[in-house]
Amino acid sequence: MKRSTHIPAMLPALPLFLLLLAAPASAGQKSCVELLKSRCLECHYETRICSKLKRRASTRAWNGTIGAMIRHGAKVNKEERKQLASCLGGGDKEVLKFCKQD
Numbered sequence: 078m079k080r081s082t083h084i085p086a087m088l089p090a091l092p093l094f095l096l097l098l099a100a101p102a103s104a105g106q107k108s109c110v111e112l113l114k115s116r117c118l119e120c121h122y123e124t125r126i127c128s129k130l131k132r133r134a135s136t137r138a139w140n141g142t143i144g145a146m147i148r149h150g151a152k153v154n155k156e157e158r159k160q161l162a163s164c165l166g167g168g169d170k171e172v173l174k175f176c177k178q179d
């Protein structure tokens with residue numbers, strides 16, 4: 078009876094190793110859709126946002142709109158405003174999909 082000790086000994090560590098590899102992808106910055114969901118949908122449905130998206134408003138126009146939303150009371154910080162304006166104006170794939178315009 079001959080048994081190799083190396084490979085079976087490593088096997089239990091494999092799921093943990095894969096978990097560590099996958100973890101950093103979910104950390105860090107919020108995606109645009111996550112921002113939209115958490116910052117923009119407390120006062121109105123996404124239809125308002127999606128219909129403006131359909132009209133292909135520019136990043137500049139979106140920046141102005143988000144400014145108006147902040148005046149209405151939206152809680153969006155500087156970085157989030159910049160990120161949202163550029164992905165809404167830039168036709169971000171995830172946002173288009175969220176609005177079913179992909």
Ligand code: HEC
Pocket residue numbers: 113116117118119120121125126129142143145146149150151152153161
């Ligand atoms: C505190 C409430 C509130 C929040 C939060 C809010 N909005 Fe609004 N939004 C309004 C109101 C009120 C109107 C209608 C009045 C108007 O047009 O200014 C509106 C209208 C709009 C319109 C249509 C008018 C236009 O300028 O084209 C868009 C687009 C829009 N919101 C996008 C957003 C986005 C993007 C966010 C997230 C960054 C957001 N809203 C968050 C209150 C809010």
